[in-house]
Amino acid sequence: xxxxxxxxxxxxxxxxxxxxxxxxxxxxxxxxxxxxxxxxxxxxxxxxxxxxxxxxxxxxxxxxxxxxxxxxxxxxxxxxxxxxxxxxxxxxxxxxxxxxxxxxxxxxxxxxxxxxxxxxxxxxxxxxxxxxxxxxxxxxxxxxxxxxxxxxxxxxxxxxxxxxxxxxxxxxxxxxxxxxxxxxxxxxxxxxxxxxxxxxxxxxxxxxxxxxxxxxxxxxxxxxxxxxxxxxxxxxxxxxxxxxxxxxxxxxxxxxxxxxxxxxxxxxxxxxxxxxxxxxxxxxxxxxxxxxxxxxxxxxxxxxxxxxxxxxxxxxxxxxxxxxxxxxxxxxxxxxxxxxxxxxxxxxxxxxxxxxxxxxxxxxxxxxxxxxxxxxxxxxxxxxxxxxxxxxxxxxxxxxxxxxxxxxxxxxxxxxxxxxxxxxxxxxxxxxxxxxxxxxxxxxxxxxxxxxxxxxxxxxxxxxxxxxxxxxxxxx
Numbered sequence: 001x002x003x004x005x006x007x008x009x010x011x012x013x014x015x016x017x018x019x020x021x022x023x024x025x026x027x028x029x030x031x032x033x034x035x036x037x038x039x040x041x042x043x044x045x046x047x048x049x050x051x052x053x054x055x056x057x058x059x060x061x062x063x064x065x066x067x068x069x070x071x072x073x074x075x076x077x078x079x080x081x082x083x084x085x086x087x088x089x090x091x092x093x094x095x096x097x098x099x100x101x102x103x104x105x106x107x108x109x110x111x112x113x114x115x116x117x118x119x120x121x122x123x124x125x126x127x128x129x130x131x132x133x134x135x136x137x138x139x140x141x142x143x144x145x146x147x148x149x150x151x152x153x154x155x156x157x158x159x160x161x162x163x164x165x166x167x168x169x170x171x172x173x174x175x176x177x178x179x180x181x182x183x184x185x186x187x188x189x190x191x192x193x194x195x196x197x198x199x200x201x202x203x204x205x206x207x208x209x210x211x212x213x214x215x216x217x218x219x220x221x222x223x224x225x226x227x228x229x230x231x232x233x234x235x236x237x238x239x240x241x242x243x244x245x246x247x248x249x250x251x252x253x254x255x256x257x258x259x260x261x262x263x264x265x266x267x268x269x270x271x272x273x274x275x276x277x278x279x280x281x282x283x284x285x286x287x288x289x290x291x292x293x294x295x296x297x298x299x300x301x302x303x304x305x306x307x308x309x310x311x312x313x314x315x316x317x318x319x320x321x322x323x324x325x326x327x328x329x330x331x332x333x334x335x336x337x338x339x340x341x342x343x344x345x346x347x348x349x350x351x352x353x354x355x356x357x358x359x360x361x362x363x364x365x366x367x368x369x370x371x372x373x374x375x376x377x378x379x380x381x382x383x384x385x386x387x388x389x390x391x392x393x394x395x396x397x398x399x400x401x402x403x404x405x406x407x408x409x410x411x412x413x414x415x416x417x418x419x420x421x422x423x424x425x426x427x428x429x430x431x432x433x434x435x436x437x438x439x440x441x442x443x444x445x446x447x448x449x450x451x452x453x454x455x456x457x458x459x460x461x462x463x464x465x466x467x468x469x470x471x472x473x474x475x476x
Contacts, residue, residue: 004389011262014286016386017293018250019395020463021243023385023453024231026399027460030406031468034227035240041223042069042241048216053097054208064213069238071217072224077232090144090161091207092151101157101204105197111154115147116193119167122146140168140323159200159207166196230461230468243293247399248433254392255437256281263389265439273438290381300338300345306330307346326350384463385456393439398453401430401446423447 004012028035045068049061056064093099105112123143143164151158232240258268262283300306308315310325328346330339386392404413405426412419416429427446434441461468 008263008389011257011283012386012389012392013381013383014283014290014293015250015254015257015392016383017290017381018245018253019392019399020385021235021245021293022247022250023395023399023457024235024460024464025240025245026247026403027457028229028231030457031230032228034229038227038229038237039241041072041220041227042238045069045216045220048219049212052212054205054212056209060209064209065242066236066238067213068216068220069241070236071213072220073232073237075217075221076224076227076229089207089210090159091157091204092148092160093157096157096204096208096211099157099204099208102197102201104157105201108154108156109193111156112193112197115150115154115156115158115163116167116189116196118150119143119147119164120189123167140164143168157204159203162200162203163196166192166199230466231464233466234464243289245293247396247403251396251400251433251437253281253286254396255439257283258438263392265389265393267393267439267441269438269440272435272440300341303342303345306342307349326353393441394445394449395453395456397430397434397441397446398449398451399457400433401426401450402453402457404429405450423450426450 025035042065046065049056049064049068144160147158147160147164147167151160151163229237229240254263254265255268255273257263258265259270259273260281260283306329308327308329310322310327313327315322315325315327326346326349328342330342334342385395404420405423408416408420408426410420413429417432418425418429420426420429427443427450430446431441431443456463
């Protein structure tokens with residue numbers, strides 16, 4: 001038997017991820033109706049985002065949707081009330097809705113300049129009276145407290161952490177011989193103010209969006225906690241509600257893979273399909289979708305004891321507190337397996353932080369470049385349901401037959417020739433569908449494939465490694 005090419009293996013990997021997703025959905029739908037309820041919940045979340053009083057790009061709306069769904073999923077999992085965002089908010093206003101911060105800064109620029117001057121003078125005093133060299137973090141820490149005080153006194157919506165960071169950097173650079181003097185020129189000072197205005201305007205929009213996300217999560221929290229979705233240990237709610245992938249759709253993609261020569265199935269007859277019913281599918285682009293469809297690695301349960309956000313946790317290096325970093329601590333006596341799991345978890349967390357930071361900077365080219373680099377951090381894909389390419393059609397035929405019998409019993413499936421009253425009706429309808437898409441399949445093999453598919457469905461908790469409550473599986 002000829003060995004698969006690299007491209008063929010990549011296409012097979014995609015079908016493994018797609019079939020795993022379809023089989024997992026099938027297991028969940030036999031357990032309860034909560035995936036349908038999740039879809040309804042996701043629809044209302046989308047509609048609520050569309051009604052928000054702030055203008056968002058389509059990309060930001062999508063981003064907001066997934067943030068809301070992720071937060072609802074986290075609250076459902078713990079069944080307790082949690083903070084939606086653990087990141088600190090450094091703004092001096094608690095309700096940013098209705099505020100146009102750039103317009104406020106333009107109207108009260110004299111107040112903003114006054115705050116800068118006062119912060120600048122305090123920073124100089126710190127540096128001059130200090131008997132030792134002031135570290136940047138020391139200057140910045142003092143600036144934050146004073147910036148917050150001044151902003152509240154002037155009644156201005158100020159990001160005091162960002163403001164303090166810019167002033168502290170201004171003073172810190174000014175105390176180096178090669179830059180001293182240049183930083184004190186009025187034009188340079190005004191440039192720092194303009195820099196703050198630009199950065200804070202973008203951050204304020206993110207702050208407004210964060211507040212709306214928090215409110216939306218609180219509105220839907222009670223409903224979300226009622227859902228019991230076992231497969232969400234490995235699939236995100238946003239994707240479960242957003243990716244509508246069925247067994248029939250995977251069959252159509254499998255037909256296209258054979259039609260394009262990406263795969264070769266001996267049961268596929270190109271002459272049996274109508275060219276007008278084919279559609280060009282870019283399987284390189286589907287590799288991106290594969291990343292969403294594949295089961296995600298569960299987080300290390302106690303990773304919070306080893307991975308720290310230094311903006312939230314007091315992490316000290318050489319006696320000095322570190323800020324603006326993600327830190328990983330692995331004791332020497334940690335087992336190798338756990339150390340590897342912690343490193344992988346750290347990589348996932350760091351990738352998310354870096355991607356969010358770049359995304360908020362609006363530097364799309366840089367964001368795309370870094371995303372490609374970080375994608376190399378992904379573990380090699382491990383197939384979880386397909387042994388070889390020859391098993392794809394059997395998995396599809398078996399699941400299709402079982403779905404037809406269970407979900408269309410007493411009814412006539414769209415485009416079918418008969419109503420479904422028995423397993424034989426489901427088998428014949430399955431063969432008709434396979435033939436329509438160019439696949440010849442033995443009638444005696446369909447029942448065997450259905451039995452194998454039912455076993456695979458029942459094994460989903462084992463495949464995805466979670467422990468659900470037992471459910472009855474009919475032996476019909």
